[in-house]
Amino acid sequence: MAGTFELYSDKSGGFRFRLKAGNGEIIATSESYTTKSAALGGIDSVRRNAADAEVVEA
Numbered sequence: 001m002a003g004t005f006e007l008y009s010d011k012s013g014g015f016r017f018r019l020k021a022g023n024g025e026i027i028a029t030s031e032s033y034t035t036k037s038a039a040l041g042g043i044d045s046v047r048r049n050a051a052d053a054e055v056v057e058a
Contacts, residue, residue, distance in 0.1 A: 003027070004020050005019055005043045005046075006019075007036070007039055007040070007043070014032035014033055015034075015036050015038070016031070016032055017042060019046070
């Protein structure tokens with residue numbers, strides 16, 4: 001089963017998303033966005049950039 005993005009409103013009235021693995025486990029969460037459109041843009045950015053992202057140690 002593929003992962004899913006879950007879009008939701010936070011306590012401050014902003015919008016956030018979380019990425020869930022196929023087993024339902026949350027594997028990433030976003031910052032709070034002021035608009036739903038901006039949160040959807042964040043999801044789009046993760047989709048475009050995560051597949052080829054390099055792993056580095058900090």
